[in-house]
Amino acid sequence: MPRLAPRERNAAELCGQIVRPAVATPGSAAGKYPTGNTGRTRAGLTTPMPVPADLAALPTSAGAPLET
Known part of the structure; x- marks a missing residue:
């Protein structure tokens, strides 16, 4: 970014x-x-955002479930 x-x-x-890095x-x-x-300034530092399904599958396939 x-x-x-x-x-x-x-x-x-x-x-x-x-x-952002300092905070x-x-x-x-x-x-x-x-x-x-995503790390863009349009999204606040503490704003959760939806994870696209194709990306959410990556940690799961590696054995690390995505925490929501």
């Missing part, structure tokens, strides 16, 4: 991507991350 923002000339996205890293380390969140 940080590489996509400049290509789209989206300053808000770029600023959000600079801030999201501790949350991920604590296991408090939202399932399916």
Whole structure:
């Protein structure tokens, strides 16, 4: 996402991507991350999003069920 923002000339996205790691890293380390969140600034840091069926099958096929 940080590489996509400049290509789209989206300053808000770029600023959000600079801030996101500082906030999201501790949350991920604590296991408090939202399932399916794409990481775009349009989606809040704690907003869960639906996972497409084809992608949801990947962790299950690897033996790790998707937590919702």
